[in-house]
Amino acid sequence: MKLYRLLTEVDDAVFCHKVTAALNKGWELYGSPTYAWDAKEGVMRCGQAVVKEVPGKEYTPDMKLGQQ
Known part of the structure; x- marks a missing residue:
């Protein structure tokens, strides 16, 4: 299964980390x-x-993608 995430943050070091x-x-x-x-x-x-x-x-909508 392929997972997708869109990481967002203010344009600073936090985003890079x-x-x-x-x-x-x-x-x-x-x-x-x-x-x-x-x-x-x-x-x-x-x-x-x-x-x-x-x-x-198997993908489920309640999956915590960041913990995968």
Whole structure:
């Protein structure tokens, strides 16, 4: 089964650490990062899609993807 997550965060070191943690748990980058201005908060936000192949599992909507 292939899992998909979109990691998002303010454009700072926290975002980089979030992506690095996912990579070290076996997730792989999927596509290019994205950036958008959050007018409500007055900050830039980053996003990066990641995917991971997980053998022997079946997807359910209550699955905690970050714990896979």
